[in-house]
Amino acid sequence: DAKTTQPTSMDCAEGRAANLPCNHSTISGNEYVYWYRQIHSQGPQYIIHGLKNNETNEMASLIITEDRKSSTLILPHATLRDTAVYYCIVRVEGKTSYDKVIFGPGTSLSVIP
Amino acid sequence: DAGITQSPRHKVTETGTPVTLRCHQTENHRYMYWYRQDPGHGLRLIHYSYGVKDTDKGEVSDGYSVSRSKTEDFLLTLESATSSQTSVYFCAIKGGSGRSLGANVLTFGAGSRLTVL
Numbered sequence: 001d002a003k004t005t006q007p008t009s010m011d012c013a014e015g016r017a018a019n020l021p022c023n024h025s026t027i028s029g030n031e032y033v034y035w036y037r038q039i040h041s042q043g044p045q046y047i048i049h050g051l052k053n054n055e056t057n058e059m060a061s062l063i064i065t066e067d068r069k070s071s072t073l074i075l076p077h078a079t080l081r082d083t084a085v086y087y088c089i090v091r092v093e094g095k096t097s098y099d100k101v102i103f104g105p106g107t108s109l110s111v112i113p
Numbered sequence: 114d115a116g117i118t119q120s121p122r123h124k125v126t127e128t129g130t131p132v133t134l135r136c137h138q139t140e141n142h143r144y145m146y147w148y149r150q151d152p153g154h155g156l157r158l159i160h161y162s163y164g165v166k167d168t169d170k171g172e173v174s175d176g177y178s179v180s181r182s183k184t185e186d187f188l189l190t191l192e193s194a195t196s197s198q199t200s201v202y203f204c205a206i207k208g209g210s211g212r213s214l215g216a217n218v219l220t221f222g223a224g225s226r227l228t229v230l
């Protein structure tokens with residue numbers, strides 16, 4: 001699976017949009033981009049994923065560049081409860097036996113009142 | 114309601130003693146994972162399983178063994194616990210739970226906090 005690079009930490013004002021970048025310049029054509037977040041001491045939680053089209057759900061939007069080498073997770077109106085570590089991972093989907101899912105250190109997002 | 118439970122949730126033990134953590138799922142998913150989480154390191158994969166009796170090493174497998182004798186249970190064993198294994202351990206299953214989020218989404222347990230004195 002391709003490696004990802006994320007900023008170590010970010011701040012965002014409450015009520016504003018939080019834009020979390022992820023670089024995955026070595027992504028291959030069959031690898032999806034997944035985002036998870038982990039609120040303090042809890043297990044990580046799935047947010048959203050996509051292949052090449054932009055995606056939106058009730059939690060966030062995912063914008064993937066045309067060359068797929070980077071993506072941005074957008075939380076449209078950040079609240080204090082969005083303070084968490086956000087992980088971007090890329091992985092192949094399919095019926096393979098070997099499916100290691102590796103997480104990097106992620107981005108620690110602090111939403112400021 | 115996530116269909117995945119970890120036990121024990123908290124454990125304190127002494128150096129050199131064996132420890133087994135259990136991950137139990139009710140979703141009948143094929144893939145299960147064990148991660149550890151330490152300050153400054155994020156989530157690191159220890160071992161994973163892709164079926165009954167089928168397991169493979171992750172990034173930090175030294176000092177750990179796993180077993181998967183039935184679909185629903187994935188056990189993580191520390192044969193002789195060391196202080197460096199003090200950590201929070203998370204189990205995950207691949208596949209949605211209940212209202213499915215998708216076949217390749219990971220669902221995590223609540224974690225098991227292990228302290229080795």
